[in-house]
Structure formats: C-alpha cells, structure tokens
Amino acid sequence: MLALRACVLAAMAVFACLLAFPAAADTRRYAAFVADAETGEILHSRLADARRYPASLTKMMTLYLLFEAIENGELTLESNLTASRIAASQQPSNINLSTGDTLSVETAIRALIIKSANDVAVVVAEELAGTERAFAVEMTARARELGLSNTTFRNASGLPNSRQVTTARDMARLTLALRRDFPQYMPYFEETRFSHAGRTYRSHNRLIGRVEGVDGMKTGYIRASGFNIATTATRDDTRLVAVVMGGPTASYRDNHTEQLIEAAFRSLNNREALIVAARDLQPRLNPIREQDLIATRIAALDLTMPVAQGDGDTLPPLRIEITDDLGSVDTPSRPAAVEAPPEDTEPVLAGVSSGDWSVQVGAYADAAAAQARLETIQDLAVALSGATMETPQFERDGRALFRARFTGLAADVARQVCSQLAAHDEPCFAVAPGS
Incomplete structure (x- = not known):
C-alpha cells in the first residue's frame, strides 16, 4: 500500500514543479493546454477556453487551406504565386516582396512556417479566394468544420484585429488537424531555415532540436497577444500537443512550454508505474475483479481530480485533468477590449452520406x-x-x-x-x- 501511495503522489507532484508564471505577467493573455494527441487525455489545462489573440498561429489555418488546394489539384508545389500591391505592403514579419514578385507554392509554405511572412499570407489568400477578406470567411468556416468553435478569423496573417480570436484548445485542435489531414507536408514544420532571393531566414521555433521529440508547429506574436506557440512532440509511441499563449517574452514562452512537455511525459510514465504497482498488490484476479480492486484502493487514498495548484500569486489555480476523453471544464473568459465574434448557425445534416x-x-x-x-x-x-x-x-x-x-x-x-x-x-x- 505504501508503494502504491508513493507512486500516486509522485504522479500528482509532476505538475507542481512547473515554472512559476511571473507575477508581473498579464493573465488576460495567458493560456496553456497539453494533451495526448492519440487518446485525447488532457494533461494540463489552464484558461484553455479563454478568448485569446492567435497572432501568427493564424497561419496554421492559412496553411491548412493551402495544403487542401494542393490536394484538390488547384495548385502544385511548383505553381507560381504573384504578389499584389496589397500583399507587398504588409507589415513585418515579411520577406520583402514587391508588387509583381513571384514565388513558388513550396517557397510560400516555407515562408509561412519558418519566417511567418505576412506578405506571403496575403499572397496565398488572394490566390485562393480573390481577396484576404473572402479568404478569412473561408478560414472561419473551415474552423467551424474542424471543431474550432471559439475561433474567428479576420485575416490570413494574424496581424492585429480585435475580432480575430481563438483559444488554446482550438489551436491544439488545429495543430492536430494539420498533422492528421496532411501528414505528407509535416517535414516542412521541422525545417529551421530556408533561403529566398539571396537571403536565409531562420525559424522562430527554437524548441526544434532543443527539446526531445519536438517536430513543429508554429509560433506567433503581436503586442496584444504576447508570445504564442503551438507545438507537437513525439517520444516512443506517444505524441503530445502543447499550446502556450501570452508569454511575456519568447524565452519565457519557450522555457514554459519545454517544462510543460517534460512534465506531461513524466506524468504519463508515472501513471504507468502506478498501474504496475497496483497490479502487484496481491495475486492476480480475473481481469474485471482486478480493475475493481485497483479502482477501490486508489480511491481510498482520497486523491481528488482535478488538482488545484497555483503557478503564481496573481494567477487562478492550475487545473490538471487526466481524463478518458477530449473534454474539459475550464470556464471561458475574454480578453479586454475584444468584441465576441458573432455566433454562426450550423446547418443541420438531414442524413448520413456514406463514406470511409x-x-x-x-x-x-x-x-x-x-x-x-x-x-x-x-x-x-x-x-x-x-x-x-x-x-x-x-x-x-x-x-x-x-x-x-x-x-x-x-x-x-x-x-x-x-x-x-x-x-x-x-x-x-x-x-x-x-x-
């Protein structure tokens, strides 16, 4: 029994050691979410449904629609895209396109992922929808189809717009949708540099090569959002998705994300140790009776879930959820001065369209x-x-x-x-x- 208690307490203590969020940080911008990408177990959830500004995480949806256009045969990786006057006028970050400049779709993919180029985001939007505004409507519609119910897009880049909002949970869903639907393009997210027009650009995602198993996805920053990141990491047969929003600095965001990923993997490992310890409590029973016994003895330890643990004096309690589904119970909040996006009415499907x-x-x-x-x-x-x-x-x-x-x-x-x-x-x- 003592061995079981020690294993349980070790598993529960994993997240208590996370880096404390700075007292001076603006909690109206912060949010974090970590989950097992395969099973949907939520390993860390804090303000995951609070409305936040996506900044350049927006470009993940721009890329989603671009990949879809390639798969539909509308474009190829070799297709040329042309920069309009509007695209060329976009604020940094950019690759300094001028009106009339051309670039291949493959170069556009790398520019969006690695350089987070706002001018290229508009080039893609205008190519696929005629105008960036029309493209943003398509982005929001696809977001709804993917289950991003708290996300509204107003542009293709993530440049400031008070009505362009999302949540950490939604960005995790989008990250996983990209990997699920377009695995053939995932190697682009692991690249750390690319060259165009005589210049070499380096990735803003410094977790690649620094944290074991990290293999993408996207960073973002505007003043209103703070420093954001959505990333995935794989070790052995386990893939995690992690989203951190509102970091006060890029360095803090990276350090905090690294600690969340490491803590999540340790939590999963400790859970397996707990199961092993519980099975060793007495001679083997039939499987159904054994599971009843394990559940009873763990419940007797009087450990409640979720566990509240504060990360800092000015933040609400951390909610750690180890569940068997993809749900969560965080209460949504909204950033200051952000007007809630209009409610979209979902069409009701009349019946099943068969497929695979x-x-x-x-x-x-x-x-x-x-x-x-x-x-x-x-x-x-x-x-x-x-x-x-x-x-x-x-x-x-x-x-x-x-x-x-x-x-x-x-x-x-x-x-x-x-x-x-x-x-x-x-x-x-x-x-x-x-x-």
Missing part, C-alpha cells in the same frame, strides 16, 4: 465505456443516426484502450458532425481513412 471517414469522441479503458459514450453522443447529431458504432482496441505503453468511433461517414459529414458536437461542448475529431 469516421469521427472519434473519446478513448476509454474498456469497451463498455466506449460503447456507452457512443450511445450518449449519438442523438446530438442527426447524421450519426445511420453511422456504425465501433470500439476498436489499441495499445498505448502496454495498456489496452478502446476508441469510441462512428464510422461510415463522408469527409464533409464527419467534419460537420464534429462542428455540431463542438457546439454542445462535446469532444470530437474527424478521422481520415486508415488513421
């Missing part, structure tokens, strides 16, 4: 829990009435888990379902064939 896409609404320790989740969710979206409920098993660090998935959907239907579920604050993400 799925939607996943959680991952659970047993198939019965996954099935119960599916039955609970089914009535929240009309299109799920004819979908097939499945609970495929997979293994994570020696632990059997069961996905809760609706299958047999078309891609657009799957995305629409997730948009509708997001409106009910229910976790969901669309799953491409083979994923």
